[in-house]
Amino acid sequence: MNLSPDQIIFWIKHFSLFGREWTFNLNMTIVGTWLVMLLIFIGARLATKNLKDGLKINRWQNFLETIVSWLKGEVENVLQRKSKFIFPIIASLFIFVLVSNLSGIIPLPFYSPITGEWAVYIPPTGSFSTTIALTLVVMLAVPAFGIARNGVIGYLKRYIEPQLIMLPFNIIGEVSGGASLAIRLYGNVMSGTVIVAILLILAPIFMPVVMQLFGLLTGVIQAYIFATLGLVYIVAGLGDPSLKEKKEWESLKETS
Amino acid sequence: MGIDAVALVGLGSVLSAGIAVGMGGLAALGEGKAAQQALASMVSQPDMANDVRSTMFVSMAMIESTAIYALLVAMILLFSNPIFNKVVELAAQ
Known part of the structure; x- marks a missing residue:
């Protein structure tokens, strides 16, 4: 039984680089990710082809506007400050995981010339490699945004809160948070x-x-949970909003 | 290494897979408690229903992840057990 789409291989390439032998497997995870990317890209291009203002808009634009405005509301609810880059990251993670999870109901047959067997399409989020990669995006965004806002020392101070003795526990918490994020998504989709x-x-x-x-x-x-927890980790890395940020946020809210 | 060792390892894997799923099912108790409390607070304060619901979903997913870990361990034990494969390899020699 296939526990992961990594085991369905379409093409193998052996090559040597840096004095070592490497193997590249073109497996179902990569092909599935390409299909999902294609689906999102074509869908978004077709929906945004003729954008309109006013009361009469076409149904695809309406659909996308609903999703984006809902997502923006959810993100801003947690964020409580002005940010340029956090919303696009979280929204792309959400949309990719959502489309990938939902694409599992499409019954696509695949033929693997390596094993000479037919296989059924498994969504890429049912592979541990994909979920680890998505989690790495979140776990690298946490220090990136934290350092950009607080500086290196200010960010690292978070690990010795409330006391120096809590340092190992804070580190364990960080690592296990990331691991649980990846394992949860993989376990849910794979078990399905x-x-x-x-x-x-x-x-x-x-x-x-x-x-x-x-x-x-x-x-x-699960797509909602993944995006929300990623957002919560990033916001925890940012720390509490300062008085200036709070004022800026409130004035922004009043004008809009 | 004879057939006895293979049987023993197989028995152990299947039994422990069952125990893992059974123990993971205990997460349902926690989830039930979370749902009960969330429903009670939604009824008493309908204005906060949306906030309560989204927080409940997140916390439920976190509770459920323990059950998912148990399921994952059970699936690995049943379908791609590394120790069982090794024992079968040794027994074949």
Whole structure:
């Protein structure tokens, strides 16, 4: 049984670099990520092709506006200050994870010439490599934004709060937070596909459909959770808003 | 290494997978408690319902992650158990 789309390989390339032998596997995770990227890119381009002002807008623009304005509201609720770069990062993570989770219901067959077998499309978020990569984006954004705002010393001070003795626990908390972010998403999506595969043996017609419906729900919730927790980690790295930032934020809210 | 060792390792993996899922199911207790408290506060303060709901979803996902870890361990034990593969390899020699 395939526990991960990494095991479905389409193309293998061996090469040597820096005096070592390397292997490149073109597996289902990479192909699936390309498909999801293509889907998002084409969808966004088609929806934003003729943007309109006023009351009559086309339905795709309406759909995207709903998603973006809802996301902006959610992010600003947690952020409570002006920020240029945090919203695009969180929104892209959310949209990528959402489209990838939901794409699991598309029954796409793939032929692997290496093993000579047919395989079913598994969403890229069902692979541990993808979720670790997405988590690395968040975990690198935490020190990046924290240092940009507070400076190196100000950021590192966070680790010895409230006392120096808490340093190891703060570090463990940081690492386990990132690990749980990756494992949660992987476990949810992977268990969804595996449970559907098991039920296909037990009760082939009815039960898999029900579990796929349930998978749609958990897919949306997990995308929301991933984005929200990533945002919470980034905001924790920023620290409390200063008095100046609070004033700026309130004046911005009044004008808009 | 004979067939006994393979049987023993297989038995151990299957049993511990069952125990892991059963223990992970205990996370449902915590989730039920979270849902109960959230519903109670939504009823008593309907104005705060949206805030309570989003916080509840996040905390529920965090509680559920322990159950997901247990499920993951069980799946690895059942479908791609490294120790079992090693024992089978040794037994084949």
